[in-house]
Amino acid sequence: MKKIEAIIRQEKLEELKLALDKDFQISGMTVTQVLGHGNQKGVAEFVRGQKVIPTLLPKIAIWLIVEDTQVEAITDEIIAICHTGEVGDGKIFIYNVEEVIRIRTKERGENAI
Template sequence: MKKIEAIIKPFKLDEVKDALNDIGIQGMTVTEVKGFGRQKGHVELYRGAEYDIAFIPKLKIEVVVTDTMAEKVVSTIIEKAKTGKIGDGKIFVSTLEDIVRIRTGETGEAAI
C-alpha cells in the first residue's frame, strides 16, 4: 500500500480531483498549506505598499492506494496539476505498513 502526498496549486484541485475519480480513487484528504521552494515567495503590492509573501498558499492532497494503482495515480496528478511554470509542486510516495478502518476494524487493502 502506498500513501501519495501531492502539493499542488489551489486552482488545479478540481481538475486533479475529477481525474482521480475517473480512475477509481474513492477518497482523498485535502489540506490548505503554505510553503516555498525555489521561488522563495514573491512581493505583492497592496494599497501602494509592498508586502513580501514568503509562504505561497498551496493544497496538499493525500491519497492511499494499492501498490498497483500508485503509478497511475502519480501520473494522473502530474498530468492534471502541471502548468509548466515554477511552483507546480511536488509528489511524495511512501510505503504504508498497515491501515485500519476504525468503524469496522478492517485492515490492509480492505480498509482502503
C-alpha cells in the same frame, strides 16, 4: 500500499479530484489548505504602493492511500493535470504504508482502503 502526498496549486484541485474519481474510482482522499514555499520563495505584490513579498504561499496538500499497482498511473495523472511548467507547480511524495485499519469495521490492509 502506498501513501501519495501531493502539494499542488489551489486552482488545480477540482480538475484533479474529478480526474482521480473518473479514472481511478478513488474511494477517499484528504485535502488540506497549507502554506509553504520551495524554489518559488513568494511572489512580489504591491499593497498600498509598497512592495511586499510573502514568504509563504497558499497551496493544497492531498493525501491518498492506494494499492502499489496504482501508484505510477496516479502520479502520472497528477503530473499531467498539475504541470504548468512554471515555478510553484508543486511536489509529489510517495511513502510506504505498513498497515491500514478501518475503525468502524476493523478491516485491515487493502480491504480498509
